[in-house]
Amino acid sequence: MEQSITDNQKNLGAFIHASTFLKYFFPLANFFAPLLLWTLHKEKRFLDHHGREALNFQLSIFIYALGIALLSLPFIAIFATDFISLVETIDRATDNHTMRHISNLGGYIALFAIFGLLLFGLFLFELYYVIMGTISASKGEQFKYPLSIKFITASETEQFENEPQDETFEENNSDSNISEEKISEEEKTQAYNNTSSSVDDIIDDSTTSKNS
Structure with a gap:
């Protein structure tokens, strides 16, 4: 990292992390906003570090959320089939067969609750560490996100210099x-x-x- 980090660099580093919250207003802004800032200022080693960390973390969060969604797809398909069958049964009559369908749906609802909790936990995880990254950058400190996949790595020269x-x-x-x-x-x-x-x-x- 550079010996002297200016206040402007600290502010830009903090904004790189905070700009990922723009995804709640504009689709995919959590990728494009930090990517633009990083591309414009990556010649500064401090901003290059924080830009790579922010982008890698957002890509990692996307991969984790996609994995949870893909795991839930088979259960959604089965649930949809059982739900349609339940509606058809209710249209005919209310009997023990209907109650059995309702009990089966309870298991699927529990699974959906688990997947929902996983996604909510991932949201809180992202929220906490993006705030921590923003604070660290504003102080002129290095910051590394946990569980972040290194899609964008530093050059060999920078890695050698940082050893x-x-x-x-x-x-x-x-x-x-x-x-x-x-x-x-x-x-x-x-x-x-x-x-x-x-x-x-x-x-x-x-x-x-x-x-x-």
Whole structure:
């Protein structure tokens, strides 16, 4: 993420998340609104992150809701058949056969109640985390939605830059460079001392030979 995040970027990041609520006024606006904002400002790393998170979460919620709806389709078909049969029976007469149909419908109604609760729980789940994402973006913080499928991922370059071990790698490199500098200085000092001692030995030998 960028070192300095301006207030304008924070506001735009918050609006990217909040714009998904436009779906309650315009169909599919929860996809088009954040997509437009993300496309216009994704060169800013902070806005790129929040734009991808918002879009991935909305796509994930759509997939989950579609899955719940598809699971309920067979039960809807069976319920419709039994309901039509019940109406025809009521038209003829009220007897034990009719009561049996009514008891069968009770099971389907219970199943529909379960599917309804799942969809309502999904709605509350989305509502809560979109609000949390909006608040985090307004504070200039990162935010990751839970259970979000990564349809849109960051580029390999961004992923490499965001890895925490990069700092450790740089620190290790700096430490190794310092160690190499210390070793080279020690080698230079030792070589200088050896040269000085050799020169002293030569001077001593020449002095001794003259005296003799």
